[in-house]
Amino acid sequence: MATLTVRLFDYETLRAQLTPGSRIAVLSCGCCARLSDGLGGEQGLASLTEKLVADGFQVICREVLPIACAGDSLKKNIGEDGIRRLLDEADVIIPLACAAGVKRAQESLPGARICVVTRTVGKGTYTPEAGARLTESPVETGLTIDSTEGLTLAEAAA
Numbered sequence: 465m466a467t468l469t470v471r472l473f474d475y476e477t478l479r480a481q482l483t484p485g486s487r488i489a490v491l492s493c494g495c496c497a498r499l500s501d502g503l504g505g506e507q508g509l510a511s512l513t514e515k516l517v518a519d520g521f522q523v524i525c526r527e528v529l530p531i532a533c534a535g536d537s538l539k540k541n542i543g544e545d546g547i548r549r550l551l552d553e554a555d556v557i558i559p560l561a562c563a564a565g566v567k568r569a570q571e572s573l574p575g576a577r578i579c580v581v582t583r584t585v586g587k588g589t590y591t592p593e594a595g596a597r598l599t600e601s602p603v604e605t606g607l608t609i610d611s612t613e614g615l616t617l618a619e620a621a622a
Contacts, residue, residue: 467496467533467562468588468598469503470621472581475515481579482556488516489525489554491569493532493561499590501617503582504532504560512560524553532565538572551576585620 482488490512497504502511506528513523525546529537538547550557556577559569563584570578586601597614601607609615 465587465600466499466590466596467564467584468586468596468617468620469497469500469562469582469584470617471503472583475512478558478579478581479515479519482521484520485522486555487522487524487553489550489557490516490523490527491525491532491538491557491559491561492528493559493565494528495531497532497561497565497582499596500562501596504528508560512558525550529561529565532559532561533568535568537565537568547572585617588614 490509492509493504497508502508509526509528513526516523525542527542529541531537550573554576556579557569557573558579558581559566561569561582566578566580566582585605585607586598588596588598588600590596596617598607598609598617598620599614601609607615607620
């Protein structure tokens with residue numbers, strides 16, 4: 465079962481939160497967030513990076529982490545030098561990941577400005593035919609799942 469995550473807001477809202485010319489690192493989960501209708505993975509990373517670059521932001525790091533919530537994911541994928549570079553050079557780090565992946569980024573990059581752009585809505589399934597379907601959601605999300613097939617992520621986001 466995958467942890468399913470949705471965008472908190474649209475790209476225009478994100479862009480308004482960034483300073484022109486900002487140096488940005490985009491870290492994308494290649495596991496659950498990739499299954500969240502393309503939020504993460506290479507597709508989500510490429511889509512966000514293209515928009516940021518087109519709007520004049522410097523994307524200084526773009527990395528797909530196999531499992532962003534794994535405790536040593538950043539260290540394994542970008543190494544100690546990469547972590548130091550992010551801390552020294554990035555103005556903003558945008559993790560395209562579930563809440564656990566965002567927390568790992570915050571722990572691995574203490575003091576860095578982490579721009580949270582996602583919200584984890586629960587657990588569910590994924591098939592290429594049906595896409596991501598939310599089947600379990602914590603009470604605090606306020607979502608009610610009345611269907612045995614679950615909710616689409618568009619329905620959950622609404």
